[in-house]
Amino acid sequence: MRFTGDKVFKVLVAVIAAxxxxxxxxxxxxxxxxxxxxxxxxxxxxxxxxxxxxxxxREIFGLLPYILGTLAxxxxxxLIGVPLSLGIAIFLVEMAPRSLRVPISYLVELLAAVPSVIxxxxxxxxxxxxxxxxxxxxxxxxxGWIPIFSGxxxxxxxxxxxxxxxIMIIPTVASISKEVISSVxxxxxxxxxxxxxxxxxxxxxxxxxxGRSGIFGAVILGLGRAVGETMAVTMLIGNATSFSAxxxxxxxxxxxxxxxxxSGILDASSxxxxxxxxxxxxALLFMSLIIxxxxxxxxxxxxxxxxxxxx
Amino acid sequence: MINSxxxxxxxxxxxxxxxxxxVVIAVVPLASILFEVAIRxxxxxxxxxxxxxxxxxxxGHAIQGTLIIVGLTSIIGIPIGIxxxxxxxxxxxxxxxxxxxxxxxxxxxxPSIIVGIxxxxxxxxxxxxxxxxxxxxxxxVALSFIMIPIITRTTEESLKLVPNTLRExxxxxxxxxxxxxxxVVLPTTKTGLITGILxxxxxxxxxxxPLIMTIQGSRYFFRGLNGRIAALPLEIWTNSLQPYPEAxxxxxxxxxxxxxxxxxxxxAVRLASRRE
Amino acid sequence: xxxxxxxNITTKPSQVFQEIDSNAKMQAINVxxxxxxxxxxxSVSLSVKPHTVTAIIGPSGCGKSTFLRCFNRxxxxxxxxxxxxxxxxxxxxxxxxxxxxxxIRRRVGMVFQKPNPFPTMSIYDNVAAGLKLTGVxxxxxxxxVVKRSLEQVTLWDEVKDDLKKPxxxxxxxxxxxxxxxxxxxxxxxxxxxxxxxSALDPxxxxxxxxxxxxxxxxxxxxxxxxxxxxxxRVSDYTAFMYLGELIEFxxxxxxxENPKNRLTEKYITGEFG
Numbered sequence: 001m002r003f004t005g006d007k008v009f010k011v012l013v014a015v016i017a018a019x020x021x022x023x024x025x026x027x028x029x030x031x032x033x034x035x036x037x038x039x040x041x042x043x044x045x046x047x048x049x050x051x052x053x054x055x056x057x058r059e060i061f062g063l064l065p066y067i068l069g070t071l072a073x074x075x076x077x078x079l080i081g082v083p084l085s086l087g088i089a090i091f092l093v094e095m096a097p098r099s100l101r102v103p104i105s106y107l108v109e110l111l112a113a114v115p116s117v118i119x120x121x122x123x124x125x126x127x128x129x130x131x132x133x134x135x136x137x138x139x140x141x142x143x144g145w146i147p148i149f150s151g152x153x154x155x156x157x158x159x160x161x162x163x164x165x166x167i168m169i170i171p172t173v174a175s176i177s178k179e180v181i182s183s184v185x186x187x188x189x190x191x192x193x194x195x196x197x198x199x200x201x202x203x204x205x206x207x208x209x210x211g212r213s214g215i216f217g218a219v220i221l222g223l224g225r226a227v228g229e230t231m232a233v234t235m236l237i238g239n240a241t242s243f244s245a246x247x248x249x250x251x252x253x254x255x256x257x258x259x260x261x262x263s264g265i266l267d268a269s270s271x272x273x274x275x276x277x278x279x280x281x282x283a284l285l286f287m288s289l290i291i292x293x294x295x296x297x298x299x300x301x302x303x304x305x306x307x308x309x310x311x
Numbered sequence: 312m313i314n315s316x317x318x319x320x321x322x323x324x325x326x327x328x329x330x331x332x333x334v335v336i337a338v339v340p341l342a343s344i345l346f347e348v349a350i351r352x353x354x355x356x357x358x359x360x361x362x363x364x365x366x367x368x369x370x371g372h373a374i375q376g377t378l379i380i381v382g383l384t385s386i387i388g389i390p391i392g393i394x395x396x397x398x399x400x401x402x403x404x405x406x407x408x409x410x411x412x413x414x415x416x417x418x419x420x421x422p423s424i425i426v427g428i429x430x431x432x433x434x435x436x437x438x439x440x441x442x443x444x445x446x447x448x449x450x451x452v453a454l455s456f457i458m459i460p461i462i463t464r465t466t467e468e469s470l471k472l473v474p475n476t477l478r479e480x481x482x483x484x485x486x487x488x489x490x491x492x493x494x495v496v497l498p499t500t501k502t503g504l505i506t507g508i509l510x511x512x513x514x515x516x517x518x519x520x521p522l523i524m525t526i527q528g529s530r531y532f533f534r535g536l537n538g539r540i541a542a543l544p545l546e547i548w549t550n551s552l553q554p555y556p557e558a559x560x561x562x563x564x565x566x567x568x569x570x571x572x573x574x575x576x577x578x579a580v581r582l583a584s585r586r587e
Numbered sequence: 588x589x590x591x592x593x594x595n596i597t598t599k600p601s602q603v604f605q606e607i608d609s610n611a612k613m614q615a616i617n618v619x620x621x622x623x624x625x626x627x628x629x630s631v632s633l634s635v636k637p638h639t640v641t642a643i644i645g646p647s648g649c650g651k652s653t654f655l656r657c658f659n660r661x662x663x664x665x666x667x668x669x670x671x672x673x674x675x676x677x678x679x680x681x682x683x684x685x686x687x688x689x690x691i692r693r694r695v696g697m698v699f700q701k702p703n704p705f706p707t708m709s710i711y712d713n714v715a716a717g718l719k720l721t722g723v724x725x726x727x728x729x730x731x732v733v734k735r736s737l738e739q740v741t742l743w744d745e746v747k748d749d750l751k752k753p754x755x756x757x758x759x760x761x762x763x764x765x766x767x768x769x770x771x772x773x774x775x776x777x778x779x780x781x782x783x784x785s786a787l788d789p790x791x792x793x794x795x796x797x798x799x800x801x802x803x804x805x806x807x808x809x810x811x812x813x814x815x816x817x818x819x820r821v822s823d824y825t826a827f828m829y830l831g832e833l834i835e836f837x838x839x840x841x842x843x844e845n846p847k848n849r850l851t852e853k854y855i856t857g858e859f860g
Binding site: 098185187188189190191192193194195196197198201205206209210 | 659661664666690693696703707716717773
Binding site: 005006008009010012013014016017018019020021023024026027030031033034083084085086087088090091092095104106107108110111113114115116117118119120121122124125126127167170174198199200201203221224225227228229230231235258261262265266274277278280281284285288289292293295296 | 319320322323326327329330331332333334336337338340341343344347348351391394395397398399401402407408410411413414415416417418420421422423424425426427428429431432433435436456459460463487488489492513516517518519520523524527544547548551552559562563566569570573574577581
């Protein structure tokens with residue numbers, strides 16, 4: 001009896017712990033099976049086609065505009081969000097007086113607590129107006145001749161969606177960068193200060209360079225967040241479909257994989273259309289997996305957590 | 312190129328200012344969100360608004376729906392999450408646990424829309440057009456896919472902080488491992504567990520994308536586990552897309568309630584972990 | 588073990604360096620230092636003569652490293668650290684409001700307890716890093732400074748074919764000599780060494796000690812050490828510190844053979860430490 005109790009317990013929790021694996025397998029399997037119809041009909045064209053037309057009998061589905069849209073919005077998010085996050089992380093670790101560190105980190109963490117749909121609501125009624133008046137219109141006025149800034153800025157476009165994503169990835173990128181920067185050994189900073197480097201030089205030439213792979217990991221995780229973010233993007237990107245969703249100008253409406261699914265799936269009217277949306281989910285799953293596996297390798301190498309267990 | 316001392320000093324100053332500006336840029340949206348939600352949402356608040364259903368201009372059904380669906384999700388997710396965390400932390404460090412840990416950490420980073428579309432595809436294939444297809448229960452199951460990995464992770468992390476001497480002391484008294492784990496190790500880390508649960512609940516309460524594809528929203532109060540149900544995030548979403556100011560105002564009101572719930576949970580976590 | 592108080596031994600420092608010492612390269616005058624509420628240094632005064640090696644000895648926790656770090660304003664980099672008093676370099680207070688620590692640190696170099704070459708930089712760049720900051724020297728003239736600095740620390744022959752390799756790819760003793768080369772590449776006036784041999788084996792230690800004696804031809808050297816033999820081998824002057832105070836300071840021979848203070852004597856003879 002002594003041993004059986006413990007054995008039963010061990011097997012029980014081991015089986016329950018497999019739920020993580022089960023979730024992953026169920027997700028992969030369901031999405032693969034669900035997208036079979038479109039994959040069989042269109043093959044690789046499903047990923048590289050541009051047209052999206054659910055007209056019964058003449059259905060044609062291609063994901064390229066949404067894959068590119070996802071990359072474009074995430075790219076904007078990284079371009080804006082990463083420098084901001086690094087600035088915040090550096091400020092918190094290297095500059096802020098101790099009394100400010102905790103409250104500021106807490107405020108930045110709170111950004112992550114706000115639900116995506118509330119970002120969307122705020123984006124729709126507050127941020128959009130700000131973007132149109134103070135950012136997009138001036139850019140369009142002076143730089144409108146550059147193709148990516150062409151078109152009439154309306155605020156429901158790729159640029160606004162990317163900008164709100166930039167805000168949303170700040171907590172992720174800033175908090176990991178903060179950890180990375182604080183894990184840079186003090187002996188390196190001291191060595192650098194001792195040869196007469198200024199604080200900025202110490203950070204730029206030594207701290208950032210020592211922590212570069214960790215910061216890279218933070219950026220990848222931020223990318224992961226941006227790629228999958230749904231509600232705020234769906235509400236702000238303008239929900240274009242088919243050819244017009246190709247991200248040609250930042251000031252045009254676009255669509256990402258996630259916003260395509262969220263805005264369209266309830267209107268899907270044929271089994272083929274369902275399958276196409278599920279296929280979009282599969283494409284998003286692939287992107288997410290690649291990004292997360294990449295981040296995992298970078299981060300484990302950086303922090304040398306061998307699975308993080310107690311030795 | 313000669314980098315004069317004055318120029319280096321100037322760059323140093325500029326850099327400091329720039330970093331401080333980054334902090335301000337990040338905090339302004341947070342302040343703006345809280346401010347706008349408060350001033351646009353507050354005028355909506357009334358007894359009717361908080362208790363009546365959509366046909367009477369209230370969001371009572373959505374508040375009830377969020378409570379029910381988060382409650383159901385917790386009933387599924389908390390035990391599974393905690394026991395998974397127990398396994399990862401207490402039962403050795405082998406290949407199996409390591410891969411589970413890696414997968415679990417990935418799942419915590421996964422976009423919630425993937426959970427939504429998976430649930431949708433599953434429902435569609437298995438339940439077809441039955442009454443259960445787009446129901447309260449499927450919504451809770453979908454959200455538990457999001458909750459389980461979070462709780463697993465926080466549980467494991469807080470169990471790691473329990474000193475080994477405590478486990479050994481209990482085992483030395485002749486207690487079984489399962490008893491040691493359940494009645495010595497877990498209670499010791501109560502605060503850590505509660506913190507993780509609250510964070511997971513806060514996260515799940517604000518999730519929208521999976522709900523679009525499972526519970527699909529409703530204008531009425533709870534009508535059974537096999538029926539559709541309303542939820543605050545859905546209420547915000549659908550109202551915000553309406554062209555009518557009254558509907559939009561309702562969206563802000565719902566947003567105020569949701570953000571109060573989410574922030575209260577987050578602040579509770581903060582207070583709990585500070586006491587620790 | 589009997590406590591010092593019971594033996595009624597005075598721990599008051601002999602404050603003889605209150606006056607500005609015009610012969611000194613550097614001079615500390617009534618230096619107090621704190622970490623938060625805890626006072627680490629109590630009114631320490633000391634002068635460092637040019638072309639000499641000054642050793643600071645004392646049991647661990649006596650404040651000798653903190654004192655050393657006041658000489659190039661590294662102490663203030665630690666959060667909550669505070670310092671009061673004056674430290675003069677060529678008669679000018681380095682804690683003057685108008686003086687930037689960045690410039691002081693180029694004139695007063697430092698070598699740390701554990702070799703800390705920059706891991707992301709090559710051996711060459713480790714030596715060149717300080718000069719690259721100002722961009723005054725480039726190309727050939729930079730190469731020459733690097734070569735001369737590495738030669739001075741007798742490392743050139745050992746690494747001349749591996750200049751591109753990371754600074755951390757060489758042995759601990761070599762790394763420490765690389766750190767010395769990094770400091771002297773800036774042609775400082777004073778070199779501070781914080782227990783530079785404590786992480787090294789005896790052979791590497793011997794090399795560093797030999798180097799220290801050579802360095803004093805060009806620089807004033809201040810070395811903190813817990814190893815009394817080392818202090819007696821390399822230094823011209825020795826300061827003994829205890830509990831944040833300077834107990835005795837004098838020529839090394841006098842301190843080791845004929846200490847005036849009983850506390851110094853007890854420490855030297857190994858009665859406590």
